[in-house]
Amino acid sequence: MTRKLHLNVNILNSGFLGSAWRHPSSDPRAIYDVNHYVRTAQIAERGLLDAIFLADTPVLKDNPARRPYQALEPTIILAAIAAQTSHIGLIATVSTTYNDPYNIARRFGTLDHVSNGRIGVNLVTTADRDTAANFSQDVHPEHGARYTRAGEFATVLKKLWNSWEEEAFVGDKASAHFVNTAAVHAINHHGQHFSVKGPLTFPRGPQGHPVIVQAGGSDEGRHLAAQHAEVVFSVAQTIEDGVAFVQDIRARAATFGRDPSELVFLPGLATVIGGTEAEAKARHEELLELLPLDYSLGRLAEGLGLPIEALEVDGYLPEDLVRPAGASHSMFDSITKLAQRDKLTVRQLARRLAGGTGHRLLVGTPEQVADSIEEWFRAGAADGFNLMADVIPSGVEAIVDHVVPELQRRGLFRTEYAGDTLRDRLGLTRPKWHHPEEPSYD
């Protein structure tokens, strides 16, 4: 089989489970310690994974009394990891709603130089309404406005990353010719949200530009993915949903003139792995037992975009529940589908959700996890997965030491790193330079 899987590890706090920090193997302070991220990335690199992935939200959220949650600024973490790894890709999330594209083009462009071409940028619009108050905004922009801005943000990033032609740097000591300024171009972008003259302050990077990643399943999110994303981090509970999503985005990408094969689909996949199925279930139970009910209910309420008081603990979600304004489309849909499918009370749903992420959850042996990965991959529901381990790093070690070898035996996963850049790992073409004032979707 020549088509290969792509596997990322999402270094999500102390593990995707809110109780991961209470696990006997965990240092409770880990999320504030850069070595937590560096060591996990080194484990992932030992397993030849494509990349590590860091989420981000620039506001203190979830429930800090009960559990760790996205804390340190992720581009700084990526730079620290880059200095202490050699091959693995490095992806960080950035809010397009609360940043200027010039700063982000520079920071991720710098990271791409510093890491020798291992960087991806995950563009999100930030769903949390409380964020506005940290950024001198009266109101958090509505969903549609955020996505319009995100699309223009991605356009400006690509223009800036095209502001230097490939050979603009000369560096000829004899003639005192440092840069061929005729090959460095203003981008002269004037749009609805941004006016950016450019150029950037340094040459084009090893990957042409960082790999653009996008997560979000709303119609606007799909539009953004189809137009700009090279990696799509999606939410899908079933193979059918996964296949439908992939086909929809690839078809939309074609309408923008893009080659649909130049998109890599990596649904989220949460894992609890044990040597036997019973061991895996026991590990899951142990972690669920460590979750306080008040925490689990709060997380469910947040995922649904509802106040916690609106939930009746021993009742069911109303069948006619309508997604509140401001709630994440993909999270709301995923949670309500799960409740209906498995006929769960709010208490059961809260516990299940706190024991998951809104993403698909597998509890089982390495072989069972590999089976499911293979099934989705062969069905065209995924090109690979964004893996979320229950506890970090022990859950990542289980993936690297047991799931990866199983996938390698099946011929589904690489047995050595080939190529130098994250694009090489992902099978993505290095984008050709074109003048930044010419329109482009690649």
Added chain:
Amino acid sequence: MTRKLHLNVNILNSGFLGSAWRHPSSDPRAIYDVNHYVRTAQIAERGLLDAIFLADTPVLKDNPARRPYQALEPTIILAAIAAQTSHIGLIATVSTTYNDPYNIARRFGTLDHVSNGRIGVNLVTTADRDTAANFSQDVHPEHGARYTRAGEFATVLKKLWNSWEEEAFVGDKASAHFVNTAAVHAINHHGQHFSVKGPLTFPRGPQGHPVIVQAGGSDEGRHLAAQHAEVVFSVAQTIEDGVAFVQDIRARAATFGRDPSELVFLPGLATVIGGTEAEAKARHEELLELLPLDYSLGRLAEGLGLPIEALEVDGYLPEDLVRPAGASHSMFDSITKLAQRDKLTVRQLARRLAGGTGHRLLVGTPEQVADSIEEWFRAGAADGFNLMADVIPSGVEAIVDHVVPELQRRGLFRTEYAGDTLRDRLGLTRPKWHHPEEPSYD
């Protein structure tokens, strides 16, 4: 002598001289290579220096056809250096005009955790008018407005860095108590430029907060330094100017209720060092010969805030020349004073300036450099220096291998690192926590 010198190295491009990249020892591509910064920091750490310093301007400026100039984004560089050094302080520059304080508080706060307390932030308002066009602004704000914003920016940073009490993090696995949220406070800042609710997303850092550095000699710049700066990076050509500046800022600091001894004054000092005075002069001449005249004139014009056409190459600067709006106060004053004092034609001044930085320049032996450093230090004109080597890293090696040992022999410089943080190196007190809604100037 118990009072000790503080020495930083400013990793300014390939060296402060515009021709440094053409020196036989230089890799012309160095400024785009993270290892250039890492290796230089490691040399500085070998010399027990206090910190390395990175300037920044978020626009492509100076003369890229002729020389390297501030390119990569400096906080990413600091994170890479932090991972590959253990003791040396790390200071990066940030524009308060073109950033949001929440993002900067998070990024530098993260750096302070990641580096175990070795971070300083140099707040600048960005003088270059062209920057506005990269940030969707029609007009670059005027000097006074930029400094008003910078002062409020510093206030918000300190409030955010005080949003977690020292003991807010609990991390008790047994009781599922992660953070004592009663000890985490919104800052509820509502000012002229910013409205920021807070709190920050992580606990108070090893230094309480990063060391605040300020550079700029205008009345507004002095006001900002007196109110917020812990390290002042100043421009002074003579001991008298240096003493007057130190006394002025210390007196102003006292009016804010600050302890004037809690400010460290580090004037810029450019160095060209040789084994003999003749060797140093020859090295300087060699580097000056490598500077094209068109480049030198452009740099002089920029320093004065004038178009290059306004300069008469073989004439003198008009005696009644008035500082144009938008020109840097300290650079303009320094250059025009130098021209008058040494009666230089424009051609001579351009060459001298391109062979300097607007900062004081010493060309001589390690003993001569040490003599001057000692003289300024004993006179109270400086607590140390922000050193700018002619060529990097060879000029930094000359400082570390020859100037530092001479200063150590004289009892003026440390012979080992004591303490853990940049504050420890600089003799600065760790700021006590106080409620972020209470006013404070320390």
